[in-house]
Amino acid sequence: MHLAALFITNRHVVPPPVTAPKGTASPTCIATFAEAAVWRIRFTLPADRASLYDWNGESYAVASDMSGDLRAAFVSCNGEEVGDLDRDGSERNVMWARMRDDHGRQPLSLLLHGGDQIYADEITKDHRLCAGWPKDLPRNPSADALADLRHHLRQRLFERYAQIYAAPPFAWLAARVPSLMQWDDHDICDGWGSLPAAVTASPVGQTLFATAREAFLIFQHAATDGDLPARFADPAGQHLGWSVAAGGMRILAPDLRSERTRHTIMGPGGWAMIDTAGRQDAAGHTLLMSSVPLLGPRLSLLELGMRIVPRMQKYEDDLRDQWQSRAHRDEWCRMLRLVRDMARRDGQDLTALSGEIHLATRAVMDLGGGLHLNQLVASGIAHRAPPAAWARFLGALATIGDAPLPDHPIRIVALPGHRTRYLAERNYLLLTRADRAWSARWNLEKSGLTPPLPL
Structure with a gap:
């Protein structure tokens, strides 16, 4: 190791x-x-x-x-968009403290972080070049002004990582449980890649991305450009997807941000990595970390509604972030076909792990022949849950169902021991391998542990 x-x-x-x-x-x-x-x-x-x-x-x-029975945890959304560093530590980190106690009873071998390890949204607020981000940006800032902006952003990112990592329950766990991390938009800024190209391609936008990328490598991978660990698919770092294989387990973590545009989720490098993985024989269990849910309700209906209701258009970027967006339909189907074929291979099981939505839920895609693809969503290790009404609304939307691939319907289903499809509680996921059989349990802030779900 x-x-x-x-x-x-x-x-x-x-x-x-x-x-x-x-x-x-x-x-x-x-x-x-x-x-x-x-x-x-x-x-x-x-x-x-x-x-x-x-x-x-x-x-x-x-x-x-890694050779026999083991336990792993999956988390996402370790923060909030506004005022995260000002929150009371015991309230903010209550689920980290619970995981620390859980590890003390039965050790975890791996800690998988599925995105939004920090919320960097506020780092743009107090510098003149980006105080109006993302709408009011200078067209031609000088080299000296951009250098000053880079220094400002680096320091603000450092402060966030240092304070979040120093929280006692997290620091205790992180020193004893190896972490594997993949980023999502809030590690850069809200909606990175789904914002207009004029914003992300601007000098300010490119400075923001480059600085956040440097911090991601330093603080989430203990790495720098030119010195990436062997798990990364591209040593040059044009995309930051990685994979790890050990003891009958494979973890695939494509990078859904570095090459993202308003019209694509992954670029040539990301697709080359995932296509290569799809052709490989990988006996055992593959865990696919998709920072935004791979299986979800028909969010394209919401997008259509937002075009009709002008005051809702401010949420368009949030929906464009999703695989289910109307803008990404073809790419989504390409990914679904790929994971379908991977899961159908003899001797290989596949489970998708996702975060991003600040709710706990799961989904199932029928693969035919009695096979199913499970997606487990654990989101909100520190981010407080949205209103229960939002969870009920998504649950109602999920009753419509979706089948982007013919004969492979997708269903959003309730967690074990619960009746509703989405649960508005902070949570993390526990993955257990015992006698070569995998199962999953959610640890929910108020409801506690769910019954195990066989995978």
């Missing part, structure tokens, strides 16, 4: 080395900020048994055995 430990220190403080079973590993500085430095230590642990590493006089146990 190839790991990286991430450290944030005062500018001139070097963290102690890590001692692992194969020896001692020293830190490398991968970024500096106004008064801080970010360090990485890469090391390995055995992947066929539980292990530990030592740092600064303390031992950290890791459930690193």
Whole structure:
């Protein structure tokens, strides 16, 4: 198991080395900020048994055995659009504290982060070049002004990552459970890629994206350009999709943001990665992390309604973010055909994991021949739930059903032990492999653990 430990220190403080079973590993500085430095230590642990590493006089146990029974967690939406850093920590991180206690009872081997690990929306608010983002932008800012903007955005992103990562329950978990992360729009800004091209292609937009991308690599992958871990499909980083395989499990995490436009969700690099994965034999279970839900209700009906009602058009970008958007219908069908064929391969099971909607739900697509594709949505590890009326509305919309691929209907179905299709509670997902059989349970803030769902 190839790991990286991430450290944030005062500018001139070097963290102690890590001692692992194969020896001692020293830190490398991968970024500096106004008064801080970010360090990485890469090391390995055995992947066929539980292990530990030592740092600064303390031992950290890791459930690193990928060969037999294991547990993993999936989370998304670790924050809110407005005032996230001002929230009371015990309220904001209540589900992280619950996961920490859960890990203490039965260790987690992996922590999968499905998008919106931070909410960067407010970083544009207090700089003159982007205070009016995304509508009021300068046309031809000078190189010096853009350099100042980049410095401003880097510092604001650093502050968000540092504060969120320092939360005690998260920091405790992150030191003991290896994380794998893929980003979504709020790691950049709300609706990145679904905004008009004139906005995202502007000098300010490109500076925002480049700065958020640098922070994503540093803080979510302990990496920098030219030094990406082997899990990334494109060493040059034109897209940031990655895959990991170990012990009869494969995790695919396509990048749905780097190449996104108002008309495409993935570009040539992203599709090359996922097409290659679709042709590979991968015995066991594949977990496909789609940061926006791959299976969902007929949101195209909402888009049509928004065109008719002018005051609703401000929500168009939110719907254009989705696979189900009218703008992405052909691309959505292409992805559904690909995952259908993957799931039909002998000896391979596939489950889609998604977040983004701040609700808990699941969906099923009939693949024919008695096979089904399960999609599990766990969204809102820290983001507070929307009104219950919104969950009921989506549930009513889901009764219409959809079948973008003929003979493969998609249904939104209730979580085990519940009657409604969408649950408006903060939540995270637990994935368990026992005797080579997989199951899933949601941990809901108010309702608690669901009964297990066989996968």
